[in-house]
Amino acid sequence: MSLNLRTLFSTAFAVIIILLTALLSYVIGNRSTQSVEVSIGSSLAEEAYQMSEKLDHFMWSRSGEVEVLSKLDAFQEPVDASEVSGLLDQLKKSLPVFTWVGFLDNKGNVLSSTDHILQGTNISQRPVFQEGLKGTFIGDVHDAVLLSKLLPNPSGEALQFVDVSVPVTGKQGQINGVLAAHLSWEWSREVEASIVTPLKERLKGVEVFVVSRKDDTILLGPKALVGKRMPNEVLQKARSGNSSWIIEQEQNQDSYLTGYAYGDGYMNYPGLGWSVIIRQPAEIAFASVHQLERFILISGLITAAVFAIIGWLLAGWISRPLGDITRTADLLSSGADVEIPSSTRFKDVAILSESLRNLVNNLTKTESKLSYMSDMALHDKLTGLPNRAALDEFLAHAVSKAKQNRTTLSFLYLDLDGFKKVNDTFGHAIGDALLQEIAFRLMDCTRDNEIVARLGGDEFVIILNTSAGKPMQEAEIVASRIISKINLPIMIRGEDLHVGCSVGAAVWTPDGGSDTIETLRLADEALYISKRSGKNRITFEAAS
Known part of the structure; x- marks a missing residue:
């Protein structure tokens, strides 16, 4: 009988600890995963929002500079070509992001331009001129056509620009021409670096994408993916206007923890609808959680084995006085007027029995008193509001x-x-x-x-x-x-x-x-x- 009881105790200890370990691993794993999702996801969404804001703010600033420049008297008829060229060259010198700036007459002829590039050329068929006649125009990222062979290109990679153009009006309100500019898309790399470099120091494997609203094309991102289309799911969420995050599962590929934001403009600049996507592979994001789960499982198995041995050794020695306490507790639950017995065999058991007697007598009224005092201390008596x-x-x-x-x-x-x-x-x-x-x-x-x-x-x-x-x-x-x-x-x-x-x-x-x-x-x-x-x-x- 004693041997069977010991076996039962040791087995019960091992099984309980294993079950608790499994439950603990599951609960902690889920909670940790949720915590990591919220922490990293919120961080990625915040960084995406900041980058979106910076991109829109940059475009707002540049379009404003071109618009202010177009109001100068130098562009009024009769046009002083040398003064205009000086102003355009000064703008490019002060802000090298302006790769090319030109002043066009109302027929599309380039009258003056930075470094005299395209000067005398008619570009009336280009959107930068046609849309500029109608009002302030900001065009999405595109490959260079006329300028690709005329501008210096040390990197040898395809040049890409963002267009900005505004109408130049005379003192009588007539349109004298268009002030047009091409901004090198390389400036976006500077914005990316300012956001992503600190982020990569904290989070491994982070990738950043800027996606055009037109054809869902990746404008900025890993070189192998630039120019390709981004999957629609995350873009649809980004274009809803909210800055948030999701766990993204690409078809037959790894999953990602992805933060996103949508560029809906800045001040009076309406924006080009660029979506900023920042993601991290889920395997990397949740690596610490998986390590914790493995540690809990291994620790639980070792603990189960140790406690099984200890339970087997102590079960017979401790079970008898504990059995007396248990039987007395059963009598108390049935309404009998008895007290939990004390034991002289083990001092700890004697203390336990005394503590149980005190606990039974005081637990209910103590808990009620503490609850009442806590509630009174933290709430206003009249309204029930917190004080x-x-x-x-x-x-x-x-x-x-x-x-x-x-x-x-x-x-x-x-x-x-x-x-x-x-x-x-x-x-x-x-x-x-x-x-x-x-x-x-x-x-x-x-x-x-x-x-x-x-x-x-x-x-x-x-x-x-x-x-x-x-x-x-x-x-x-x-x-x-x-x-x-x-x-x-x-x-x-x-x-x-x-x-x-x-x-x-x-x-x-x-x-x-x-x-x-x-x-x-x-x-x-x-x-x-x-x-x-x-x-x-x-x-x-x-x-x-």
Whole structure:
């Protein structure tokens, strides 16, 4: 009987540990995979968004420079060809990305150009002239036709350009001609390097693609893939306008963790619809997870063998007093008035039995008391909203998460307009009911991962999770929604009540140099500016 019990114990220990190891490996593997997906995927999506922004900003800047140049008096009739040539050469010298710049008359003849290339040539059939007559034109990446044999090309590779052209109008509004420029596509490599080089130091095997909206052609990427078409799935997601990430499975090939973004323009530049794709092979991305799973499995098997031996040795020695405790516990569960026995054989078993007696007596009431105290300490009694202590606790976690995700926190400091009048006119009971309704409305305007806290009186603070790119715009949308909702009539005990809401806002950024206490103070100052400016509005603190 004793031998069978030992065998049972050792086998049970081994099986339980193996099952727990398998479960632990599965759970940790899944959670780690999800964590890696979110961490690396978000990083890739953020880098894709930044590169898309840089590409669009660059094109916006260059088109603006050409447009400003076209307004100079030198291009007015009669045209001073030498002065125009000087201006064009100076532009190319200052910005070498302008490979060729030329001034065309309204018939398409090149009157002046950098280095006199194509000067005297008629290019009226080229899109850069035809579209330039209609207005500002920015053409997608294309191979050189006329310029390929005229421009220096040390690399020997095919030259590619992006076109920019604007109409040149006279003082009477007539079109005198077109100012056209070809930008070398090599500038995109500089943008790529500024984004990808730091990324490759952190993540191995990263590839970057810039894909044209026209024919889904790869404009920038590994040399072997430039000029080929990109699969449609990731492009469709990118062209939805959102910057995000997916796990991409290419047909009969490896899978990738892919971040994407869509270039929808900058300021008044509408963009050329370039999609930026940054990906990393999933095998590389999840290598650390696979190593962890193997380590857990091997460790679990070794642990199972060790514990099986230990269980076999200790089972017979320990099982008898534990059996007495177990039988007594069964009697307790059936309602018998007995106590868990103590044992003199093992000191640890004696301590265990005493601890179990204390645990049974105190666990329920202790747990209830702790739960009640915790809830009272972190919530406002009137509205049930988190109080200042809960806000501080939330911010500690929110700041850490924002730093990890490279996002921002927007602070909205709210004060009700007209609340004192309601309180004085209808009494504190109505005022308290009004505050409770306001709390419901504020919570309805926020998301689950954000917080609405009452600091006292009719002052509230809302912490929003906002992006790194447009936190003020996102915060203003939420604040406007809050103001609109607060302004709706509130019916309490037959009384139709009306109050407004003034909002002060400030944005905390991970690299901004200020802590959350300072940001909250800035939001409070902005609130008083809203109050002094007419109330029922939002003001962003300028110093934030």
